[in-house]
Amino acid sequence: MAATEVLDGPDVARAIQRIAHEVLEKNHGPEGLVILGIPTRGVPLAARLASAIGRIEPGWDQALGQLDVTMYRDDLSRAPTRAVERTALPPAGIEGATVVLVDDVLYSGRTIRAALDALADLGRPKAVRLAVLVDRGHRELPIRADYVGKNLPTALAERVRVLLAEPDGRDAVLIEGAFQ
């Protein structure tokens, strides 16, 4: 199976840096921002985004957390049993905050649908935004991302793999084709 590298390490770093600026621009500063990563690869991405924002706005408290959506998924009786990951919110919670959800790949939109439900059970944020490293299209729900690292038109048969240094040893985004 042939794998094409569409983003390398420096590309990923630049994308996160740009998204950090976009988040601050749209929010008119770091006021009330809470960055939540969706396990598993959204969590290290969220941590990087939070520290990028922190470097631009040193006064920000870097409100960072993670949101597990497993128990809110709509495919629990279709897919193999999934491990339940941790949910951890920053101490101040999400009430009235502007939450930026962070995930690696936006595809069907079903994970984000589950994340919105999970978020609603935890509090009432002022606004919820979505940041993804890769948007590969093929949405099944009316959901879009506010901040995108790279728009990647793909075929349904192709597979997008995001590698991150924390779990995988290096940063890269790969497309693996089914048939060439």
Added chain:
Amino acid sequence: MKHLLSATDLTHDEAVRVLDVAEEMAATQSREIKKLPTLRGKTVVNLFFEDSTRTRISFETAAKRLSADVINFSPRGSSVSKGESLKDTVLTLGAMHTDAIVVRHPASGASARIAHSTWTGASVINAGDGTHQHPTQSLLDAMTIRRHLKAPGGPGADSPGKGGGAARVGQEVSGQDLSGLNVMIVGDVLHSRVARSGVDLFSTLGAQVTLVAPATLLPVGVETWSSRFFYDLDQALTEVPPDALMMLRVQRERMSGAGGGFFPSPQEYSREYGLDARRLAGLPPHAIVMHPGPMNRGLEITSEAADSARSVVVEQVANGVAVRMAVLYLTLTGAKE
């Protein structure tokens, strides 16, 4: 995992996984909104042929917190009192498309009989069968032990499991087993499914289990179990100081007469095998005291021990809901094979 019938069903890694999921479930139970949509549309039947308060309520709470519909069935006031067989009762439930049946039955093996039958396609969870197994009880015991004795800092750390940070501490022990810990189980081992499940599960998780009981309350063949055993409690406490001490209930309903011929008198039992202030004071400083409930205060445990700071009896109940949520989640989700 389709059924949970016995603690021996679980491998080391599976048992750790159940405990890890239970910790995440526990973390959701400190939220304002405790209900999760996970098992929406599923039906769980509590089929209890024996009296039980905490186990039934615990399973009911767990299922409801996961949004499943719960039907409680007890033989009194049902067709069972007219002589309906277990098979016909289960066939009836099967015809109503139940997804899980939580079974408590006075006969050992009843839940396995249902699980291995063609009467129903539902998942079967054993909530206690005769003197055989009670796997969710030993899972909640293991969860309680792990929280207290495997938290960062190890045994003797100043009880970080207490108070508001409990959920966080619980998550910090995730992935760990019970290796290196001494668990001592004292009392009516003969009639106890809690003891049998406990010996199996704690051993699987790497703990050393020690049983203490009068010879009349140890089953035939106990020497073939993975645990050690003593007849003398004070000798056991000296030779194998426990990290967790579990006092079993003296099951008078399974004995005839006052002591049923198993011991001379309740007074003598409590003197020889009860946890009193003196034995409590002699425990290692980090040791916790457990009891599966309901307690016979003054018989196997004094009020002083039951209400002491070392007692984690109430915590065991809270962890029971989390463990049962985890078991329901793991048995009821996942694609059908």
